[in-house]
Amino acid sequence: MAITSASPFTAELQFDLVSYMRGENLLFQNLSFKLGSGQILWVQGDNGIGKTSILRLAAGLTKPQSGEIGYLFNGEASSPENLVAFQSHYDALEPSFTVYEELDFWADIYDSQIDSLSCVTQVGLHDRLTVKTKDLSAGQKRRLAMARLLISERPVWLMDEPKAAMDEAGQALVDHLMQAHIAKGGAILAATHNQATKLSKNTRRLLLESLS
Amino acid sequence: MINYLANPQRFLRFARFAAPLFMVLFFLFLGYGLWQALVVSPADTKQGNAVRIMYVHVPAAWMAMASYLALFIASLVSFVWRHNLADYGARAFARIGATFTALCLVTGSIWGHTSWGTWWQWDGRMTSVLVLFFIYLAYLFIWQFTDDRKPAARFAAIFAMVGLINIPIIKFSVDWWNSLHQTATISNVGAPGLDKSMGTPLLLMFLAYLSLFAWLSIQQVRTDIHTAKNKRVRTDKAATITVEDL
């Protein structure tokens, strides 16, 4: 569901007794939580513990071994492709496209009502419009990925280490964009290994710890 | 029966009596069949004793096709129900089928040499069997090249199913192509008109091959089950979960 700044909406992501295995290892079991509009849930834990798996499960890219994952938009059942946008730790950018072409492509794919130029400006890449994505720095690529989140007009954002490779200005930008998204009624599920920050009243943390 | 055997424990119990059973059947059929083939049945008027190689060659061709059908069914089951045993079975069927195909090609080549003086003819049947051999090889190759076993099983299953649809197309096109430029002798590469006395040894050898197929498949699946059992799921490593406000 595309969210426009005009109409209010509620969105919810639900995990119900989810267990997940990676290869032969059971990563976690009986994971349950609800994430609704205006909320941030940080998934915190060491590398390799399963944070990204939780994000991928939420994105519907992989299926849990047991349990259910539910998506609600305005109280009605929805699906990941309508509810969720994902900033993974992969760049997911086409190397031979310029910044403008890349975002324009995604605007087409998402059938977005938002102007791509405004998204580019919001992430601070407006002076890099004609630069090919392969020539961007790591931080700039992350900014472009965030622009993609904006242009997707999806209520629930999944972010894998949002501040990775960002300088101070970049980190401030991430905080700002996350808060703005929450304020509009969006929800964020973000993975971090040590930087869970309280960005709003409704910030929670899901802590994954290994026994050893 | 497939449902019954789907449980690995039950399969292992089944295998404990089935494997020796098929092994015994194999040797029995093989012994009787070879005796019929080499001693009892008559030599051919044109080819002499060389025709006896047919009793090894022709059933091998049948097995090459039958194994592929088994491979297809196992692949279908694996693709739809995602069951490990179906994967083990498919791999076993492919290895055995490839071996029968190779046997068919080699014996066909020997037969061709003793009867017509050439080690190989690009005729319809042998070319089809050769292409089938390459399909088996490609299938087995897929299992080699991916590390994580899960995608390999999917790709192999998809490939086997795509292959099955292609096999009649390939056979049809090769037969048609061959009919354009066959010569009289080549068209007789196939079995000479089946005499009643030839039917018995052919059938016996086919049964022998089927028993061998069953015996070896069961053995391979059994080995795969044991190998998999040794990689146990480590539940004790699962992470603890706490949800708290910040």
Next chain:
Amino acid sequence: MNALLWRDLRVLFRNPQSWLMGIIFFLLFLSLFAIALNGDSHKMRSMGPAIIWLAAIFSLLLNFGSIFQNDVNNGNFEQLHLSGLSTVSIVISKICASFITSIIPLLIAIPIAGISYQLTSAEMAAIMLSLLIGAPAIISYGVLAGAMLAGQKNAGFLVILMTLPFMVPIVIFALSGIQAYPAEGLWNLQFQALSGISLIALAIAIPAAAAALSAYLD
């Protein structure tokens, strides 16, 4: 869907190794073959269509090893899937884009090769037509192999291994169609069979490739 097709076309176009290398290989191979035949024009004329076809198949197939690798390995495929695009659309778009970017250069290169092999214009026309009719089949199986090999290094060689058995009917009907063309024209029986094979190939390979790509999501 259109946006995806334009993207695939632009990507292929901007990465010339995908089609340029194929054409150079095509011409190199044919040159080497002519040298191997000592420039014997009689042999070259009689073997011309067959050699040109094989060179075309190899130059086409070698590219498919990498067509999905970038998208799968840099996370693009995930994003495309997540945006709601079905894997089937992604596959169809790839097939169409590959058809356009690989066949057009070949159609230009074939007359060049044909002239150097001293083929008649009827023969060259027949070769180009047979390639047009048979290309969907070649590309379908190539894309299927490419989908399975997206995570694999040295994929070019493996694509050949996995697709060549399926090339047999294509080669048979294409070349016999070329022989029948002077007498029976475009819609001869063999070209009809070839188009049937191409349609079947599309029907099988599109869902199969989509299923194979889905395996990378897990």
